[in-house]
């Protein structure tokens with residue numbers, strides 16, 4: 001009987017030790033999770049948007065993923081006027097210009113997944129989004145493009161993105177045809193002309 005009792009004590013002691021080890025492991029997992037949740041989201045949704053189509057998708061992704069939103073802006077604001085914008089975009093594209101950004105993501109290392117919102121300009125990914133890819137090191141991260149266009153498709157935008165992020169894990173893009181400014185502007189012009197007020 002005695003050896004059995006001794007064994008039982010040992011087993012009980014071992015059991016207690018095992019339990020406290022398991023409890024400590026659980027505690028450290030809880031602490032690690034707490035640390036992660038106070039550290040903020042690990043997903044970033046970066047996007048450019050002139051008329052709101054791409055922004056709408058960006059905000060929905062951010063809400064669904066608990067991600068941080070970052071609006072890509074050129075240091076020198078783009079023109080308000082549509083025709084001026086088309087000219088400037090064409091000039092940037094032709095000359096391969098990369099406009100400097102108004103701001104970059106200072107804690108970019110903290111993110112492991114980046115959703116990138118790109119409107120199509122001149123059948124490609126607009127220059128300021130290329131500037132974003134040039135100034136942030138995406139290697140080792142997962143990149144998910146989402147692209148809006150006005151009906152002429154994605155052009156060479158996916159190839160342009162791939163070319164800028166050789167070290168990233170590039171996932172399939174979401175894309176959507178959205179309203180184009182020029183269609184709205186044309187309807188307004190027609191309406192003004194019909195009313196005899198347009199030029």
Ligand SMILES: Cc1cc2nc3c(=O)[nH]c(=O)nc-3n(C[C@H](O)[C@H](O)[C@H](O)COP(=O)(O)O)c2cc1C
Nearest residue numbers: 049050051052053054119121122123148150151152
């Ligand atoms: C300067 C400029 C150039 C554009 N070029 C194209 C184009 O080549 N092909 C196309 O399908 N849509 C083109 N669009 C339409 C936009 O891609 C489309 O409206 C997009 O959804 C705009 O996104 P945003 O509202 O987030 O700015 C162009 C728009 C602008 C302002």
